[in-house]
Every structure is written in C-alpha cells, then in structure tokens.
Amino acid sequence: MALLQISEPGMSTEPHQHRLAVGIDLGTTNSLVATVRNGVPQCLQDDEGKTLLPSVVHYLPDGHIAVGRKAQAALAIDPRNTIASVKRFMGRGLKDVSHVETMPYDFVDAEGMVRLRTVQGVKSPVEVSAEILRDLRIRAERSLGGELTGVVITVPAYFDDAQRQATKDAARLAGLNVLRLLNEPTAAAIAYGLENASEGVYAVYDLGGGTFDISILRLSRGVFEVVATNGDASLGGDDFDHRLFCWMLENASISLPSDRDSRRLLIKAREVKERLTLDESVPVRMTLESGDEVDLVVHRDVFVDITRNLVSKTLKPVRKALRDAGLEPADVKGVVMVGGATRMPHVQQMVGEFFGQPPLTNLDPDTVVAIGAAMQANVLAGNRAAEEEWLLLDVIPLSLGIETMGGLVEKIIPRNATIPTARAQDFTTFKDGQTAMVCHVVQGERELVSACRSLARFELRGIPPMVAGAARIRVTFQVDADGLLSVSAREQGTGVEARVEVKPSYGLADHEIADMLKSGFEHARDDMEVRSLKEQQVEAERVLEATERALLADSGLLDAAERAALDSAMAALRDAAAGQDVRTIKIQLESFNRASNEFASRRMDKSIRGALAGHKIEDLRI
Amino acid sequence: MLDLKQDYFALFGLPVSFAIDMTRLEQAYLDIQARVHPDRFAHMPDTDKRLSMQWATHANEAFRTLKTPLARGQYLLEMQGVDPAFETNTAMSPDFLMEQMEWREALGEAREAADEDTLEELAQRLRASSRDLIARLAVALDEHKDLAVAADTVRRLKFLEKLQHEINDALTALES
Numbered sequence: 001m002a003l004l005q006i007s008e009p010g011m012s013t014e015p016h017q018h019r020l021a022v023g024i025d026l027g028t029t030n031s032l033v034a035t036v037r038n039g040v041p042q043c044l045q046d047d048e049g050k051t052l053l054p055s056v057v058h059y060l061p062d063g064h065i066a067v068g069r070k071a072q073a074a075l076a077i078d079p080r081n082t083i084a085s086v087k088r089f090m091g092r093g094l095k096d097v098s099h100v101e102t103m104p105y106d107f108v109d110a111e112g113m114v115r116l117r118t119v120q121g122v123k124s125p126v127e128v129s130a131e132i133l134r135d136l137r138i139r140a141e142r143s144l145g146g147e148l149t150g151v152v153i154t155v156p157a158y159f160d161d162a163q164r165q166a167t168k169d170a171a172r173l174a175g176l177n178v179l180r181l182l183n184e185p186t187a188a189a190i191a192y193g194l195e196n197a198s199e200g201v202y203a204v205y206d207l208g209g210g211t212f213d214i215s216i217l218r219l220s221r222g223v224f225e226v227v228a229t230n231g232d233a234s235l236g237g238d239d240f241d242h243r244l245f246c247w248m249l250e251n252a253s254i255s256l257p258s259d260r261d262s263r264r265l266l267i268k269a270r271e272v273k274e275r276l277t278l279d280e281s282v283p284v285r286m287t288l289e290s291g292d293e294v295d296l297v298v299h300r301d302v303f304v305d306i307t308r309n310l311v312s313k314t315l316k317p318v319r320k321a322l323r324d325a326g327l328e329p330a331d332v333k334g335v336v337m338v339g340g341a342t343r344m345p346h347v348q349q350m351v352g353e354f355f356g357q358p359p360l361t362n363l364d365p366d367t368v369v370a371i372g373a374a375m376q377a378n379v380l381a382g383n384r385a386a387e388e389e390w391l392l393l394d395v396i397p398l399s400l401g402i403e404t405m406g407g408l409v410e411k412i413i414p415r416n417a418t419i420p421t422a423r424a425q426d427f428t429t430f431k432d433g434q435t436a437m438v439c440h441v442v443q444g445e446r447e448l449v450s451a452c453r454s455l456a457r458f459e460l461r462g463i464p465p466m467v468a469g470a471a472r473i474r475v476t477f478q479v480d481a482d483g484l485l486s487v488s489a490r491e492q493g494t495g496v497e498a499r500v501e502v503k504p505s506y507g508l509a510d511h512e513i514a515d516m517l518k519s520g521f522e523h524a525r526d527d528m529e530v531r532s533l534k535e536q537q538v539e540a541e542r543v544l545e546a547t548e549r550a551l552l553a554d555s556g557l558l559d560a561a562e563r564a565a566l567d568s569a570m571a572a573l574r575d576a577a578a579g580q581d582v583r584t585i586k587i588q589l590e591s592f593n594r595a596s597n598e599f600a601s602r603r604m605d606k607s608i609r610g611a612l613a614g615h616k617i618e619d620l621r622i
Numbered sequence: 623m624l625d626l627k628q629d630y631f632a633l634f635g636l637p638v639s640f641a642i643d644m645t646r647l648e649q650a651y652l653d654i655q656a657r658v659h660p661d662r663f664a665h666m667p668d669t670d671k672r673l674s675m676q677w678a679t680h681a682n683e684a685f686r687t688l689k690t691p692l693a694r695g696q697y698l699l700e701m702q703g704v705d706p707a708f709e710t711n712t713a714m715s716p717d718f719l720m721e722q723m724e725w726r727e728a729l730g731e732a733r734e735a736a737d738e739d740t741l742e743e744l745a746q747r748l749r750a751s752s753r754d755l756i757a758r759l760a761v762a763l764d765e766h767k768d769l770a771v772a773a774d775t776v777r778r779l780k781f782l783e784k785l786q787h788e789i790n791d792a793l794t795a796l797e798s
Contacts, residue, residue, distance in 0.1 A: 019665070150665070179664045223652060316797055323790065380664035391656045418686070420660060420679045480675060481660040543667040593669045600669045604658065604677060611653040612635045 019149040021179065021381035022140045023187070023373025026129065026153055026167065028087040028209030028236060029340065031055045032367060033136040034374035035144060036383070041191070041371045044143045052366065053139075055209075057131045058082045059118040067135040076263045079104035081118045085238055086132075088210045089114050089125035090170075091162030098234055099242055102266075104259035113166065126170045133174035150179035152377040154369050156211040157183035158231030158317075158397045160443050161455050161485050168482065175531070179380040181482040184208070185215035186226060186394055187372030188338040192363060193219045194375065194390075200333035201227075203321075205351055205359065206369075207314060207341040210236040214318045216325045216332070225393045228324035228416045230317035235310070237273075237341035243306045244269040244298070248284065252294040261288045276300045277343050304346045311350045318354065324416050335359040340366055393418050396479055403440035403449045405430060412477045415445065419483055424476040426492075433465040437473060439489055460489045462496045536585040540577035543589065544570060547596060550603060557602040569595035629701060630684035640698060640763040642688060651685040691756045692779045695763065699776060704769050706776045714777060722781055729785065733792045741796075745789045752782050 022035045022044070030052040034043045043051040050069070058071035059081045066074065074082045083105070088097060094109040106117040115122045133153075140148060153176075155167050164181055171178045185204035192198065198219050206213040213231040217224060245266050249257065257265060268284060275282045281299045288294065322329065335351060337359045342348065352358045379389050396419055401411040404427070412423050429437065437460045444452030463471050472492040479485050490497045547570060558566065569592050576588035631638045634650035656662075658677035663670045687693045699706055725744065732740040755775055762772040 180661070222656075319797055320794060323794065376661075380661055382665035389656075389662070391652065391659060392661055393655065393659075418682045420675050421682050422679045423683075478675075478679070481678070542665070546666050546670070593667065596667070597669050600667075600673055604670075604673050607657040608654055608677070611657050612650070 018383055019381040020140075020144050020146050021150050021152070021374075021377040021383065022136075022144075022148060023152045023182075023370050023375070023377045024133065024136055024154070025184070025187075025367075025370035025373060026087065026132065026155075026170075027055055027369075028085050028211065028238065029055055030209075030366065031132050031136060032370035033140050034367070034370040035140065036374050036378040037144075041374045041378075043367050043370055044140055046139055053132065053135060054084075055086065055132055056082060056084045057086065057128050059120040059123070061119045063120065065120075065131055067131050076260055076267060079259045079263045080106055081120075083116060083118075083123075083128050085210055086125050086128040088234065088238070089116075090129065091160070091164075091166040092125075096234075098239075102242070102245070102262055104263055113162075126166050126173060129167070129170035130173035133171055133176060137174055137176055148176065149381050150177045150377065152180050152182050152187075152373045152380060153178060154182050154184045154187050154373045156206075156208070156231065156233060157185050157213040157215050157226075157229040158211065158233045159483075160233070160398055160453055161400075161483070162453065163233065164483055168484070178482075179377060181484075182373055182376055183213070183215065183226070183229070183394055183397075183483075184369045185213045185229070185338060186217070186224065186392065187369045187376065188336055189215070189217050189219065189224055189372070190375055190390070190392070191368045191372035192336050192360070193217075193224060195363070198334065201327065201331055202334050202336060203318070203332045203355070204336045204338055205314075205318070205342065206231075206338040207347065208236050208339040209341070210234065210238050212236060212314050212317065214314070214321045216321050216327065223391045223393070226395045226418075227327075228321045229395055229397050230321035230324070231397070232313065232317055235313060237270075237339070239310055240273055240307050240341065240344070241266055241269040243310065244273055244303060247298075247302070247306050248294065248296060251296055252292065254288070254290075254292050254294070257292075258289060261290060261292075264288070265294075272298050273303065273344070276303050277345060300345075307344075308346065308350075311347050314347075315350070315354055329355045332357075336363075337361050338365050338368055394481075394483075395419060396421070396483055398443045399445055400441070400443050400455075400477055400479070400485060401452070402427075402475060403442060407449045409442055409444075409447055409449055409452055412475070413479060417479075419479050420481050422476060422478040424474050427473045427475060428469045429463065429466065429471045429473075430468055432468050434468065434471075435463045435465055436461045437463060437489075439475060439487065441477075441485070441487055443485075455485065456487070458487070458489075460491065460496065462494075463491050464494055533580065533582050533585075536582050536589070537577050540573055540585055540589060543592065544574060544577075547599075550599070554599075554603050554606065557606065558599060562598070566595060566599060630688055630697065633681070633684050634688070636688075638698070638701070640691075640695060640760050642694065644689075647685070647688055651681060654681045691759065692776065692783060695756075695759045695772065695776045695779070698763055699769060699773055702769060704773055706773045706780075714774070714781075718778060718781075722785075725785060729789060729792065733795075736796055738793065738796055741789055741793050745786065745793075748782055748786055748789065752779060752786075755779050755782070 022033050025032045032043050032051055032053065034041060045051050053068045054072040056068065056071040056075065058066040058074045058078065060066065071082055075084060092114060093112065094100065094107055094114040097114065100107065108115040108117050108122055113124055115124050137148065151171065153167060153171055155164055168178055168181060185206045188204050188206065189202060199221065200219060202217050202219055204215045204217065211233050212235045213229065215229040216227045218227055248265060248269060268286060272282045272284060281297055284294055284296045284298060286294045332355055335355050337348065342365050348359055348361065378384060395416045396413060397415060399411045399415045400413040401409040404410045410425065412425050413421060438457060439460065440457045441455045442449055442452040443455055446452050460473060473489055474492055475487065475489045477485060477487055488497065555563065573588045573592045576585045634647055636642065636647060655678060658674055658681060660671065660674045660678055663674040687697050696706055728744055732744065755778055759772055759775040762768045762775060
C-alpha cells in the first residue's frame, strides 16, 4: 500500500482545492473557452458538442437574446438586429471602422465608441461582447460544475488601450473576474512552445477574422519573452470575404444590394473562400431577393489575384517587427501560424517565401489561442507550484505620449517596452502666471497628435502662478501587465496632483458600466446587492487564505507584536466576511491591506534576496 | 531591507562599472522577474499585487537602463552627480557638429530621393561611429574616471541615437 504523503512545513503549495479558471478567446468570427483539467488543456464544448461559438448576437423583439449558431442563422433574415464581428467596433469611433457602407447596421455615432441601434435599444459593442462572454461563462460553469475564480481573455497584440479597456469592461459586464488580458500571439506561443519544448526565436503570424498580429518571441526553458510586436488592428479574414463580395457584385452586375442580399452574398463569399482552400474552383449560384441571378465560378487563381495585396499588407508589419527586434527573417527559427485565415494556401505560401521556410501548421489555428490562454489562466489562478510556472514577458504594442505645443507628440513610453513599465517626464508652463495645464494622452507612432489615437484628456489645476517655464510638472505613465495605462501628473514644487485611469475618450465612463450592470441584472432578475456581497466575501476569503499560506511559510519575518496585530486584523476581517454588510467588509478589507503591507513587503524582499542568492531560473521546471 | 531606491547594479548583484557581463545581467533580471512578476500574484491580495507591479516595473526599468550602453553610461554619470544635460549643454566640438550636419543633409537627400540603399549605408556608418564612441565611453568611465569626457561622449551618442531613429523612420516610411 502506498504511504500517505505529508508535506514539509511551509512547502505545501496549495492547501486548497483546484481553482476553476478558464481561458477565453474572444474572436472576431468565433469565440472559445478552454480550461486545464487534470493537467490537460482542453476546449469546452456546448450542449451539441461544438467548441466554436460564432461571435454573433441576435437581439429579438420579444427581449430575448440569441448567441452563437442560433444568432448566425438570423444573419440574413434580421441583419439589422444581428451583430457579427463586433470585435471590429470595440473601442472604436464610427470613422475608424472600415466598410461601414456595406454593413447592415443602424449606427449611432456616439462620442467615443460607436453604438448600434437594435430592436432592444441602442447597444454598445461592449454590451454585445458581454453577451458572447456570458454565454461562454455559462458553458464553462456547467461543464466544470462551479463558479469561475478567474479568466484570462485574449486580445490582439496590436489592440490599443481603448480596445483593451473595452474588452475588460465587457468581461466585467459578463460577471467575470479578469486575471489577465493576454495577447493572442503570446497565448499561441505558450501553447506551441510548451507542446514542442521550443527554444530560440519564433515568429507568431496571427491572421484572425478582423485583426492581424505579428509577434517575435525569444523562447528558452521557462521563459517566453516577446521582443517585438506589430500588426494591423483592422485587417483580417473579413477583408478577404469583402474583396470576394465586391468581385461577385461586379461580375454579376449587381449595383446596390439590399441589406439582406448583402448579408447573403457576404456569407456566400466566406463559404467560397473556405472551400477554395481545398478546391481549385467553386461555383456560385443564387437568386437574390431583388430577383437578380448570380451564376459565377470562382477560380482559386482569381481569388489569389484579388487578395494578394491583402497578404502583402500583412508583411509590412512583419518587417517592422523584425526591424524593431534587430533581426533578419533568417534569424527566425520557426513561424507559427494562428487564426483561421492562415488556412488559405496563398497566405502560407507568401509567408513561407518571406521567411525562407515553410511555416509551422501542425496545430489547430482555431483553438491554439484558447488553449494557451487556459494554460496561463491555470498558472495565474495559482493552480501550479511556483517552480513549475513559466515567466512571460510581454510588451506594449504602440507608443504612448502626450501632446505638446504645436500639436506634436512627445513619446513617454516607446512601443515594445516590456510591461509592466512606468516612465516620467517633466513639462513646464508656456505662459507667465499659468495655473492650469491640459494633459492630452495619445497612443500611436506618428509625430502629429491628429494622426494618433486620443486616449484621454485631463486637467491639472492649482499650479502656483510663476513665470513661464518655471513650474516643473512631472507626468508619469504606468502601464500594467494587462497593457492598460494610468497617468498621473504632479507639480513638483507644490505637490498639486491629478491622477486618471485612462478611459474617457474612447472607453465607457464608469457610470455607464454601472448602469449597464444594473439593467443587466434587472433583466436577469438577479440581485446586484447579493452579487456584490458575494464578491466581497469571496475577496475576503481569498485574502485570508493567501495570508494564512504566507504565514505558514514566512511567519519568521514578523516579531510577536507584529504577528499579534496581523492576527487580530485577520480576525476582524473574518468576522466582517461572516456578516451581511458589504460596506463593513470593504472597510475591513482596506484596513487589512494596510495592516499586511509591511509583511507583504518583507516577503517580497526575502524572495528577491533568494533570487540573488542563486536560485536560478534554470531550476524552474515546466 | 531592499527598496526601490537602491541602484540598478545592486539590484542585479553586479559591480558598478560600465563594462558589464551581459549574461549575468540577463540571468539576474530573469531570476528577479520570475519572483516579482505580476503573473505570480494574480491570485493574491491587492497589497501583494501592488508591490509586485512596483517591483516588476523597477526591474524592467533597471534592465533596460543597464542593457543599452548609452543609457548605462548616462546612468553611471547620474550616479556620480553629473547630469549630461542633453537639451541645454550643447557645447560640442565644431568638428562633431559639422559631421552631424553633413549626416543630416545626407539623410534629408536620401529621404527625399527615397533612396533605400543610401539610408542603409548611412545607418551602417552610424553604427560604426557609435561603436567607437562606446569604446571611448568605457575607457573614460572605467579607466580614466574622466567624467567630463564621459559626459561629452554620452551627449554625442545621444545625437547619433536620434539620427539612427530618424533613419529607421525614413526606412519604415519607404516600406509603407
């Protein structure tokens, strides 16, 4: 009989049960949810055994909302209320969206993000995305048999701050605790790298339904280091469909199709594109509602001809990423292909020619991102022992800067800086006696403010009147591990301070989210109060559990008095969490955080000393 | 107790010098990130998350500074109380400034003519010139302890870096 095992004091890594964590690939065309079960990453299926959820949401007149295949079936019947490829609208104004003229939606050009008028009222892309996420959450909770502790949601590496923030807002609206926003190519690299024990420089070429990313990574045992990333946040498989759609209109001599006919033709175009991966030619025969007849044959050569420059368009960001990484195509050991659009033979061929080697296509381009996200979620949830974890170093895709005199951009954080990162820069006043200053935060590579994306504007007031150029205003940019920016400004002499989470221009204001949450819960007849109480209780539990674990390992870092103080803070928090008052729990959580700050600092300190004492990363097992 | 104000060399357990063991630097950086990175603390209380972000940010900044010769040289000068003051102090040798002007003219012409070969050639000459200056900086800082020469060299390198960026931008613009 096997003996029961007892771990050494302080060595037991997880006294508690496996935490339910999933990875979600929120795609333009399809979305997936995956998890790690018994050490094996796998995509979760719906009731019909399907893993891909079409990213389509149908708002019905009776108040119902259909998501996925059911919604997809309504695309050509009720185009106005059936939203597909909503990812293209995330964090975007109407003017930023391409091909709006052929889209059947009733757009509302609201300030900041574009909105869509549906039979159920005006919807923001964040709300539409939240429906998709909610569907996946329910699938995951049914499949795993419990509430999710946290999720990793993937975003295109080239998503800017507004698009990332919008994605995080959608998750919040869907009732998900986001452990991390993870870049899609990085997620693919994790899945590929761990599966194949890869070492060296790899390129991940990720052509999705609506976005293109290229990431150059250096893989070594236990470390995934993104060296450079680039892309085009509005270029994807949809554009190939659109080219074919235009070609079909032209060759069938149709000028102005109705919304429904447009939808049907677009759906047909996608079908033809997919079939051309295997077939040399595909016939198209259909009768439109207008009575027009379409009778065409699409040859692969024609399709390649009309879309070749789209593939060329992807190679520009590839060149830029290599230049930023200081590498040549020949330095790349392998090219990992991700995204359904990379199935097209001419994409593989042109990418292969560029890198001088056939790209790696031995993994499923549809699921690899979700699988990588699930593996990362498993690590972030604390389900693996520390020495079994890997280190992931990712970068910010686009430079962040601030507007200076003359509409010029002063870059504060350059693209491809490893995150988290913070940089500060000093600015001064332009006029004598100037007491206020507007900080306009922008993202992009161009020198002119007008050519970059505006992220936020805020004012620093109360600067003491001085002669021009005498004040010293230090503006600090902090980008967290999700790639999200927060900005603060401080007058150095007087300490006058202004701080903003960057949201206003393109994101949703906090009160908007609160309103959406409220109406969402009313709709589901859920009680927001109950939910919020539960969230705080879970948070308190998490904090207590983590602290207990830390005390098990590091109680020696505290003297008797400190230990007693911490114990009593824990007891107070435990009492509060057992009660029913949200506010009390919040207050106790805050005071507990203050009480445990010193202990946390000492543990971090000990850990860093450990690093210097020579516990090398080679020891990390993965 | 360790704190975020200690110098970058101490953070990585390296001697304070311009010459640097790049392998040791990278290894120490990865060792520290493996312990402080926010991914290690995603399931932990907010206090730990905040500390983790501060330390990971600090380690990234420290690594970036020590990794590149120009930033490392500038940092060593600042540690010794010398501000190379790129913006204000432009008392550079006339020869150097003349050379800069020539290079800028060449860059302008090549950009105008969309001449990729000339741009690449300029970039190469610039890299060679940077290498010479970095060697000079190493001698000034590590051997002669001549801070004035070091500051002058750092300023020159800064000029070259700007030019390098402009050449890269021009090359990128040609591609798109």
